[in-house]
Amino acid sequence: MQEVSLKNRTIFITGASRGIGREIALRCAREGANIVIAAKSDEPHPKLPGTIHSVAEEVVEAGGQALAIKVDVRDEESVKAAVAKAAEHFGGIDVVINNAGAISLTPVEVTPVKKYDLMNQINSRAVFVCSQAALPWLKKSEFGGHIINLSPPLNLDEKWLKPYAPYTLSKYGMTLLTLGMSGEFQRYGIAVNSLWPRTTIATAALNNVGDSSLNDRSRTPAIMADAAREILVTPDLALTGQTLLDEDLLRERGHTEFDHYAYNPEKADQLFPDLFL
Template sequence: MSEQDPITLTENTGALKGKTLFITGASRGIGRAIALKCAADGANIVIAAKSAEPHPKLPGTIHSVAEEVEQAGGRALALQVDVREEEQVSAAMASAAEQFGGIDAVVNNAGAINLTNVESTPPKRYDLMQDINSRAVYLTAHLAIPYLKKSACGHILSLSPPVNLQPKWLGPFAPYALSKFGMTILSMGLAEELHEAGVSVSTLWPRTLVATAAIEFAVGNREMFEQSRKPVIMADAAYEILQTENNALSGCQLIDEELLGERGVTDFTRYAHNPDRAGELAVDLFLDS
């Protein structure tokens, strides 16, 4: 797989024109899709990811996505960032603010996944998931809040699931569940903390599997794409969240399909990786139906 799938953009409103979005893990998959969706509005996109050099199996780098952002109508800043490293994240945000005059939104998309139980999870893998998932939400928020408070429409959006403590989700892979639920719990707390400052904080999770490298290499295999939707559904949902004003969605744990349905989308077939199998989609982790 040498090239990333093309992104088919849906109608935009122009609400994000001139806004600056700091997106982690934006060199591939859902992060890239969100970047291109918002770039079509004329947004400034900070592509904050580790992928500065091409990978033999995983297409896309911060530089290739920066080119796509510019082609889509946005302005791009490609920064190699490890979300585990405070100095790197802090320097990246300072560079973004200097380049574009501030930061209006942070999208916590970077993630690590390992579907193993406690006994089978090595300590290094456990630490990696906690650091890249839940700790990164804390770190990016901690460092971005001074910038977001100056924005007229500050947002923090994290890609994490509604908290679901049913044993069937905890027993098989508690370490991963803890890291993802930690993202959501931190977001709930941040929503309350930043309410008076006018900064909206919410989470977003897909109703179905999404065709990304995580599904192909960490969860199953490429055949699972047949039961998946394309990343653009998450991009469309994220766009709806980021253009919502007056903290209307702050504190919410949102599902892509439900939110888009509320915003008027009725045909979800186009989001299917294989439209001919749109009725065979697999429900994502942590969702009971």
């Protein structure tokens, strides 16, 4: 199976101003891709690093082309406008990576309705909105369109439902859309997959739901970026409708060394499994 180059492919990434989204942007940029950094962070945050503009500069430095667009994935019109602007700027869209996310690890009893709505809007609903908005351009992609949703395999064990069903619902909704869109869009030559980390990933989001000590037992976002790249260079619908784990996919593709992904190399053998596994 011959890989498809990422050079000149236009990749629309939500939530790309930091964390996993930023890392995927830079990984693809190193192969000459056009990166659309679509996120809300157009001004510096007092506690969180990165804006759409700083990532755009990094993308160019890495060897790609960049377009920074402020977008709220909860707003259908904002998404439509961002997708249209990206397609006009680069001449189309080849990939959508639904990376933007919201998390609250709380049970039904104490989860405010506003938080419930926020998670479902930014997680599952945004996959629907962004994928639908980009579909006309994905259909036309000369490379074969791709959608990647950062969502987990479906695991109905009660331990993933009882403690935080609202969040679980919003993430599993993303995965159900993966499975449904894969079947629906196959006739257009568009591959749709979910990607999830086998271990926790050291990001600001992780620190918000835990504490910084968990970083030492986590991997860096680079492993997710490398795994996303493996999906995108797979041609001709050879990989679609799958709920993939980063490490497993990389092993299947011949990668054998993983210690360099550890946030703290001294604790590479003490990694903490991510949710839903």
